[in-house]
Amino acid sequence: MTPRGDDDNLERQANDSILSLAVREVSLTVHEMRTPGSVVGGYLRMLLRETDPALSDRQRHMIEEANKSCARMMAIVDELSDIGKLDGGWITLARQPLDVFSLVAEVAELVHEARDREVHLTLRGEERGGRVSGDTTRLRAAFDAIFRAILREKPGLATVVAERRRVAQDGGAAAVVIVSDEASVQEAYERKPAPFYEKRGGLGLALPLARRIIEGHGGRLWSPAGAAETDPIARGSAIVSLPLTE
Numbered sequence: 318m319t320p321r322g323d324d325d326n327l328e329r330q331a332n333d334s335i336l337s338l339a340v341r342e343v344s345l346t347v348h349e350m351r352t353p354g355s356v357v358g359g360y361l362r363m364l365l366r367e368t369d370p371a372l373s374d375r376q377r378h379m380i381e382e383a384n385k386s387c388a389r390m391m392a393i394v395d396e397l398s399d400i401g402k403l404d405g406g407w408i409t410l411a412r413q414p415l416d417v418f419s420l421v422a423e424v425a426e427l428v429h430e431a432r433d434r435e436v437h438l439t440l441r442g443e444e445r446g447g448r449v450s451g452d453t454t455r456l457r458a459a460f461d462a463i464f465r466a467i468l469r470e471k472p473g474l475a476t477v478v479a480e481r482r483r484v485a486q487d488g489g490a491a492a493v494v495i496v497s498d499e500a501s502v503q504e505a506y507e508r509k510p511a512p513f514y515e516k517r518g519g520l521g522l523a524l525p526l527a528r529r530i531i532e533g534h535g536g537r538l539w540s541p542a543g544a545a546e547t548d549p550i551a552r553g554s555a556i557v558s559l560p561l562t563e
Contacts, residue, residue, distance in 0.1 A: 344405075347398040354394060358387045389521070396522035403529045410533050411452040417492045417559055418447035418481045424460045425479055431468040435475075438464060441502075442481035447492035448563045451534045459530040460494070462523035463538070463555050467496050469519065470553040477553075478502050483561070490561040491536075497554035505554035508541035514552055535560050 361384040402408040425438050476499040484493045497505040515524040531538045536559035543551030
């Protein structure tokens with residue numbers, strides 16, 4: 318009979334091999350996509366600078382739209398690259414002291430995506446006191462993606478709240494940010510945690526990347542329990558928890 322410890326070691330080795338193969342495949346895919354994408358984008362920008370003969374308004378509009386789409390595809394390639402590097406342990410997250418509550422306020426101030434639909438993001442709770450050790454740039458991108466994802470769920474005339482709390486957790490303290498409809502913040506927090514719903518269109522790989530960044534800081538990103546397809550609180554809420562350093 319094989320000792321249980323040996324079985325566990327074999328399982329870990331198998332999982333490591335699968336992960337290593339997946340990371341190599343992602344790296345190859347990124348390389349193969351990035352080169353032709355860069356060439357196409359370069360030619361589109363050259364066409365936009367062409368003045369002899371001058372482009373018609375219709376031609377310019379079509380090329381500008383193509384250039385935007387190409388830029389979006391390249392951004393997705395970059396996100397795929399970061400996911401592969403994080404999963405493979407090839408990215409070291411910076412560790413510097415920061416106040417995540419202040420960071421959340423700075424990010425929220427710059428999110429204007431849904432204002433044309435009368436959907437607004439407002440802040441509540443602690444303004445200071447969320448001291449963590451982390452990568453400011455990557456955490457900023459993670460919260461930006463989460464805010465945009467939740468705002469996109471509101472068809473119009475809604476207020477989304479990002480509530481910041483200090484919470485006792487696992488023998489220590491954590492900074493918690495609850496993002497939900499104004500009337501649902503407490504219910505979203507009190508529901509049983511469920512895996513964060515990442516299958517949302519229009520955001521590329523920003524949400525899978527955001528989850529990995531938060532988990533890389535020892536934190537967690539989750540949704541309230543419920544059927545994401547039919548439950549507006551489950552689909553329209555996100556909770557982030559990060560361990561405090563003080």
